[in-house]
Amino acid sequence: MCGHPAGVLLDAGRGAELLVVGSRGHGGFAGALLGSVSQHLVQHAACPVVVIRGSADAPPPASAT
Numbered sequence: 021m022c023g024h025p026a027g028v029l030l031d032a033g034r035g036a037e038l039l040v041v042g043s044r045g046h047g048g049f050a051g052a053l054l055g056s057v058s059q060h061l062v063q064h065a066a067c068p069v070v071v072i073r074g075s076a077d078a079p080p081p082a083s084a085t
Contacts, residue, residue, distance in 0.1 A: 026060035033065060040070045 021028045033039040043058050054062065058071045 026057045026064075029057070029061060030064060033067065036067050038068050038070065039065050040072065043071050043073050 021032065023031075029039070029041065039061060041058055041061060043055050054071060058069075062069045062071070
């Protein structure tokens with residue numbers, strides 16, 4: 021799938037009972053805020069959205085390298 025991440029996730033989650041996404045924290049106050057994609061999903065998804073925040077100290081997942 022190609023496109024803006026929020027739109028792709030909304031399309032992929034159509035008909036889902038729950039949408040779970042991750043959010044990479046940046047620490048401090050900035051880490052307390054949702055990213056733009058997470059914010060868009062929370063506002064526009066047709067189902068409940070759970071945003072899982074990672075630790076700012078945690079290494080990135082292997083697929084991100």
